[in-house]
Amino acid sequence: MALGEKIGRFFGMSDEDETYRSDNYYTNEDEELADAARSSKIVSMHAKGKEKVEKKIALFEPRIYSDVKVIATRLLNDQAAVVNFQRMDEQQAHRVVDFLTGTVFAIGGEVQRIGEQIFLCTPHGFVVEGNVAAEFSDNDF
Secondary structure: OOHHHHHHHHOOOOHHHHHHOOOOOOOHHHHHHHHHHHOOOOOOOOOOOOOOOOOOEEEEOOOOHHHHHHHHHHHHOOOEEEEEOOOOOHHHHHHHHHHHHHHHHHOOOEEEEOOOOEEEEEOOOOOOOOOOOOOOOOOOO
């Protein structure tokens, strides 16, 4: 008895089972399912009644550069983020803004400044209406 046969018997398979698993073997039931799939009575489950996905906006106040990972993960999970940099030094805040700008660019989103040290990062598909009237100088972020 060959090793393959021994293993097949161990798992309860015989040579007969292999013929039924062939890609070229179809039953009448398979043909009926194929005919039903071509029927106009079959409707895609995704065509009607799509579930609404809840869009969320997360608020962040990072203190160290490594906090950017959590913010980027939220963006990659299709959630918007408002980031307040008041508790972070300016140099690290610049690095975080650069990182988030790259992340948002990769997912087709946008970064908007909504305050002196506050940014709104949105993934693709978010619509932001209105604007902030405050003017920011070129030296700010």
